[in-house]
Amino acid sequence: MSEAATLPWLVIRQDEDGGRYRVGRCATRVEAERLADRLDATRSGVRPGPPTRYLVERLEQPSGGQA
Numbered sequence: 001m002s003e004a005a006t007l008p009w010l011v012i013r014q015d016e017d018g019g020r021y022r023v024g025r026c027a028t029r030v031e032a033e034r035l036a037d038r039l040d041a042t043r044s045g046v047r048p049g050p051p052t053r054y055l056v057e058r059l060e061q062p063s064g065g066q067a
Contacts, residue, residue: 005061011036012055023054032056 009032011024023039026032036054 008059014053
């Protein structure tokens with residue numbers, strides 16, 4: 001089984017200028033949201049700087065002809 005099939009939820013850091021960077025992959029949405037929350041809390045508690053957002057998105061699976 002591929003990593004995409006087992007870890008379909010992505011945690012993405014989005015910078016103020018719109019740059020997007022994948023920072024994690026998770027098996028469930030709840031796990032991904034917890035990771036995003038932890039990263040956001042760590043970022044805001046450590047150093048000030050430009051706003052950064054952590055987003056949770058589901059990886060789109062390529063259609064393989066299965067219904």
